[in-house]
Amino acid sequence: MPTLFGTPVRRKEDPRLITGHGNYTDDIRLPDLLYAAILRSPYAHARIRSIDVGKARALPGVVAVFTGADIAGKVAPIPTGWIVPEADQKLPPHPALAQEKVRYVGDGVAMVVAESRAVAEDALEQIEADYEPLTPVVDAEQAIAPSAPLVHEDVPNNVVLHWQAGSDVATAQQAFASAEVAVHRRFKNQRLVPNAMEPRASVAQYNPGSGELTLWTTSQNPHIVRLLLSGVIGVPEQKLRVVAPDVGGGFGSKIPFYPEEALVSFAAMQLGRPVKWTETRSENFLATTHGRDQIQDVVLYGTKDGKIVGVEANILANMGAYLSTAAPGVPTILFGLILPGAYAIPHVRIDVKGVLTNTTPIEAYRGAGRPEATFIIERLVDEYAHEIDMDPVEVRRKNFIPADAFPYNTSTGLTYDSGNYELTLRKALDAVDYTQLRQRQEKLRKQGHLIGIGTCSYVEICGLGPSKVAGAVGFQGGLWESAIVRVHPSGKVNVYVGVSPHGQGEETTFAQIVADTVGVPIEDVSIVHGDTAAIPMGWGTYGSRTTPVGGSALALAAQKVADKAKRLAAHLLEASPDDVVMQDGLFQVKGVPQAQATFQQVALAAYTAWDLPEGEEPGLEASSFYDPPNFVYPFGTHLCVVEIDRETGNVHILRYVAVDDCGRVINPMIVEGQVHGGIVQGIGQALWEGAVYDDQGQLLSGSMMDYALPKASFFPRFEVYRTETPAPFNPLGVKGIGETGTIASTPTVVNAVLDALRPLGIEDLEMPLTPQRIWQALQQHGGDRS
Amino acid sequence: MGVTVHTRVNGQPIEREIEARQLLVYFLRDELGLTGTHVGCDTSQCGACTVWLDGRAVKSCTVLAAQVDEHEVTTVEGLAETVPEAQRIEGLHPVQAGFWEKHGLQCGFCTPGMMMTAAELLANSERLSQQEIREALEGNICRCTGYQDIVDAVAFAAEKMGVSVERDVTASI
Ligand code: FES
Ligand code: FES
Numbered sequence: 008m009p010t011l012f013g014t015p016v017r018r019k020e021d022p023r024l025i026t027g028h029g030n031y032t033d034d035i036r037l038p039d040l041l042y043a044a045i046l047r048s049p050y051a052h053a054r055i056r057s058i059d060v061g062k063a064r065a066l067p068g069v070v071a072v073f074t075g076a077d078i079a080g081k082v083a084p085i086p087t088g089w090i091v092p093e094a095d096q097k098l099p100p101h102p103a104l105a106q107e108k109v110r111y112v113g114d115g116v117a118m119v120v121a122e123s124r125a126v127a128e129d130a131l132e133q134i135e136a137d138y139e140p141l142t143p144v145v146d147a148e149q150a151i152a153p154s155a156p157l158v159h160e161d162v163p164n165n166v167v168l169h170w171q172a173g174s175d176v177a178t179a180q181q182a183f184a185s186a187e188v189a190v191h192r193r194f195k196n197q198r199l200v201p202n203a204m205e206p207r208a209s210v211a212q213y214n215p216g217s218g219e220l221t222l223w224t225t226s227q228n229p230h231i232v233r234l235l236l237s238g239v240i241g242v243p244e245q246k247l248r249v250v251a252p253d254v255g256g257g258f259g260s261k262i263p264f265y266p267e268e269a270l271v272s273f274a275a276m277q278l279g280r281p282v283k284w285t286e287t288r289s290e291n292f293l294a295t296t297h298g299r300d301q302i303q304d305v306v307l308y309g310t311k312d313g314k315i316v317g318v319e320a321n322i323l324a325n326m327g328a329y330l331s332t333a334a335p336g337v338p339t340i341l342f343g344l345i346l347p348g349a350y351a352i353p354h355v356r357i358d359v360k361g362v363l364t365n366t367t368p369i370e371a372y373r374g375a376g377r378p379e380a381t382f383i384i385e386r387l388v389d390e391y392a393h394e395i396d397m398d399p400v401e402v403r404r405k406n407f408i409p410a411d412a413f414p415y416n417t418s419t420g421l422t423y424d425s426g427n428y429e430l431t432l433r434k435a436l437d438a439v440d441y442t443q444l445r446q447r448q449e450k451l452r453k454q455g456h457l458i459g460i461g462t463c464s465y466v467e468i469c470g471l472g473p474s475k476v477a478g479a480v481g482f483q484g485g486l487w488e489s490a491i492v493r494v495h496p497s498g499k500v501n502v503y504v505g506v507s508p509h510g511q512g513e514e515t516t517f518a519q520i521v522a523d524t525v526g527v528p529i530e531d532v533s534i535v536h537g538d539t540a541a542i543p544m545g546w547g548t549y550g551s552r553t554t555p556v557g558g559s560a561l562a563l564a565a566q567k568v569a570d571k572a573k574r575l576a577a578h579l580l581e582a583s584p585d586d587v588v589m590q591d592g593l594f595q596v597k598g599v600p601q602a603q604a605t606f607q608q609v610a611l612a613a614y615t616a617w618d619l620p621e622g623e624e625p626g627l628e629a630s631s632f633y634d635p636p637n638f639v640y641p642f643g644t645h646l647c648v649v650e651i652d653r654e655t656g657n658v659h660i661l662r663y664v665a666v667d668d669c670g671r672v673i674n675p676m677i678v679e680g681q682v683h684g685g686i687v688q689g690i691g692q693a694l695w696e697g698a699v700y701d702d703q704g705q706l707l708s709g710s711m712m713d714y715a716l717p718k719a720s721f722f723p724r725f726e727v728y729r730t731e732t733p734a735p736f737n738p739l740g741v742k743g744i745g746e747t748g749t750i751a752s753t754p755t756v757v758n759a760v761l762d763a764l765r766p767l768g769i770e771d772l773e774m775p776l777t778p779q780r781i782w783q784a785l786q787q788h789g790g791d792r793s
Numbered sequence: 794m795g796v797t798v799h800t801r802v803n804g805q806p807i808e809r810e811i812e813a814r815q816l817l818v819y820f821l822r823d824e825l826g827l828t829g830t831h832v833g834c835d836t837s838q839c840g841a842c843t844v845w846l847d848g849r850a851v852k853s854c855t856v857l858a859a860q861v862d863e864h865e866v867t868t869v870e871g872l873a874e875t876v877p878e879a880q881r882i883e884g885l886h887p888v889q890a891g892f893w894e895k896h897g898l899q900c901g902f903c904t905p906g907m908m909m910t911a912a913e914l915l916a917n918s919e920r921l922s923q924q925e926i927r928e929a930l931e932g933n934i935c936r937c938t939g940y941q942d943i944v945d946a947v948a949f950a951a952e953k954m955g956v957s958v959e960r961d962v963t964a965s966i
Contacts, residue, residue, distance in 0.1 A: 025889040718931055719931070
């Protein structure tokens with residue numbers, strides 16, 4: 008059999024999804040199903056005077072109405088799963104339904120359970136909630152002002168964490184002070200709404216006889232949900248089953264453990280009937296977590312001839328009204344440590360204040376901290392290059408960590424595993440014939456065209472990660488993965504994994520690994536994920552860890568199965584295992600062509616167990632727990648060419664080149680798909696997307712009409728290339744690829760736009776670079792005429 | 794208030810007593826169990842709910858179930874049957890086959906709606922440019938794929954259905 012590793016195998020998950028036979032949470036139908044709807048606060052900050060649910064309760068078809076008072080003492084507050092050490096992190100309580108105070112528009116106030124979705128929604132309108140409005144605080148900078156209202160009374164100044172990191176302070180300060188060049192900038196990395204196409208949904212079913220509760224939910228990490236849910240509603244973990252069925256995208260917004268997951272579980276237990284809740288898109292905008300939202304005061308220090316000496320970052324990270332599950336780690340650990348990017352930067356200082364505001368809670372969003380960091384360094388490199396009159400590409404080249412310096416210890420304490428940054432840059436430049444491109448740009452500029460070229464060379468920390476490090480940085484869980492490879496008596500194979508893919512295609516890539524290792528056709532391998540009653544413990548899919556960590560666990564388990572199968576085959580064939588080879592699904596004894604056993608025969612023999620080798624257990628399966636010794640560090644260079652329409656301010660992307668290195672590639676088709684999707688999401692931030700609140704905390708961009716999601720017609724064909732530098736620390740040699748596109752494309756495109764505008768004297772613009780924003784800048788700088 | 798609807802869904806005659814305010818998408822999902830049609834928004838933007846009404850692509854979240862009385866509805870579950878058997882690939886509509894072949898889907902949530910829009914486009918076109926394909930997908934949002942493989946999937950299907958597609962050219966800068 009040809010090996011499948013490295014080939015673009017069509018996805019195994021697709022036949023069900025393209026025929027309408029997927030099984031998403033809202034597709035689940037159960038007898039006697041009830042529907043829940045949540046009443047949400049219309050105020051960003053208010054005291055609840057009273058809630059009268061009498062009329063709602065009386066509505067025909069309404070089964071129950073619960074308020075904060077009804078669940079107090081029965082549903083514990085929603086916990087935070089990351090406590091950053093030495094950051095003076097506070098843990099403000101997050102009740103599943105507001106108790107006394109509401110803290111953002113969308114905060115849950117009451118839950119109706121009814122016979123139908125429509126009746127539940129009708130009943131919401133019958134609830135009379137009386138609020139005493141309080142002054143809200145929306146902006147992180149205003150929130151830390153001494154006179155600012157407090158989001159949580161026991162969090163002074165609204166500062167919920169304060170984290171500092173980097174190299175030795177005194178030496179860094181000295182180096183900064185004596186640097187020849189200092190480039191100061193203030194960037195706003197705007198708030199984004201993840202907008203996974205499937206809204207969140209949860210269905211709970213309780214068996215009062217056995218005390219067992221099943222929760223189907225739109226989650227990236229069902230085991231984390233089970234662990235937290237158990238604590239919150241008091242059902243012991245062994246009686247809880249959490250299932251993430253087909254999940255329609257997550258991008259980080261389906262990492263958190265959410266109030267609604269606890270509420271439907273509680274309602275199902277109280278009412279003895281299954282309860283479903285599905286959010287509307289409008290609710291998704293308000294009550295599903297957002298991403299990014301940092302104010303970044305940053306400085307790059309360097310020499311006049313292009314050597315970066317240091318980087319300093321003072322960050323205000325808006326955390327929203329409550330600390331979501333993984334949120335504290337995002338603007339700290341996942342952000343700060345990667346700030347030096349692809350460069351050898353001796354001195355780095357980072358100061359991050361996490362700030363509470365009356366807005367939707369922030370959580371990981373595709374890239375989570377790393378896009379915010381990459382934006383800083385990659386924008387600063389361009390500004391620095393401009394300042395010292397050097398080509399930005401030259402500055403990058405001059406400061407890259409050289410290919411022979413790996414493993415490389417950064418000044419922020421990370422050990423980059425492997426890389427060849429220069430190579431990806433060269434490849435990107437070659438793809439566009441960079442020198443000539445710059446000449447053509449010059450010519451076109453003279454003709455009045457606003458043409459810009461932007462690049463970004465990034466490195467990403469992902470494949471989260473060694474559990475020991477997880478503990479050291481305050482993640483309240485492990486970050487290993489596990490897998491069970493189980494061969495059935497017929498020789499068919501099920502693989503049970505703890506990770507929880509939701510679009511990334513691991514039903515296919517994992518089957519490729521197992522088919523190769525065990526020696527069976529890929530059609531005979533099915534991957535089972537998402538159901539805690541079936542799968543072994545695992546920490547879920549995020550941080551581009553599914554393949555490097557989960558895939559490694561699986562590869563090791565598959566190898567154990569292959570080894571045992573070989574021993575059994577040798578016994579059947581009366582040969583030594585060393586003399587047995589497996590080819591095309593057939594075990595053969597070297598030099599004895601007639602001595603053969605099929606994989607099926609061996610599997611059956613393992614289960615009948617009539618004649619096993621001495622000391623061998625029956626059955627043919629193996630499990631493995633894999634805790635990676637390091638993170639993985641994919642990297643690459645993206646390049647973009649834009650033209651700006653002087654009359655409209657519109658940015659046309661003329662070319663977009665991506666060169667990424669994610670180590671060895673199992674399925675190039677899937678890898679490219681991840682790259683495309685990432686690029687589009689990152690360009691979304693650069694050019695169109697942004698969550699906008701008014702000063703009363705109302706989300707103005709609260710629907711797909713007001714929040715500009717990228718469409719197909721906005722893009723040219725992406726030119727996607729790869730280099731392949733294997734990951735040295737995992738058995739597959741793979742790195743993550745799910746987030747690189749998002750990390751790279753935002754600064755790439757912003758650099759390109761500013762390169763186009765710089766001749767007009769426009770030095771910086773805030774994202775998103777909408778036509779309106781650019782048009783206004785053009786007006787101010789006389790650039791609307793050529 | 795109840796009304797009676799007589800319709801054909803994927804070729805099957807259906808008669809149902811429904812609430813007058815019920816949207817077509819909930820009629821399909823909740824009454825008929827056709828859960829391949831998805832709900833992704835509440836402002837008619839995303840296109841996840843796209844089905845055919847008498848052969849034209851419509852957003853079923855924007856149509857009342859009562860409006861399909863005496864009309865014909867096709868959903869993703871019935872898409873393959875809209876082309877003659879000889880045109881099907883492994884039993885699939887060429888658009889479905891294209892999405893599979895070209896990796897036109899990741900999480901799959903937008904996919905049924907996306908395919909219904911694309912299949913209608915191909916049924917009514919003779920030649921298309923890649924940009925025209927992109928523009929025809931204006932009412933369908935995908936958050937996963939970045940669209941490129943969707944465009945390739947549609948182009949793949951176009952070829953199988955005798956619709957010619959002009960190749961993409963890299964901008965001449
Ligand atoms: S659900 Fe119909 S357009 Fe979004
Ligand atoms: S494949 Fe996930 S939204 Fe399109």
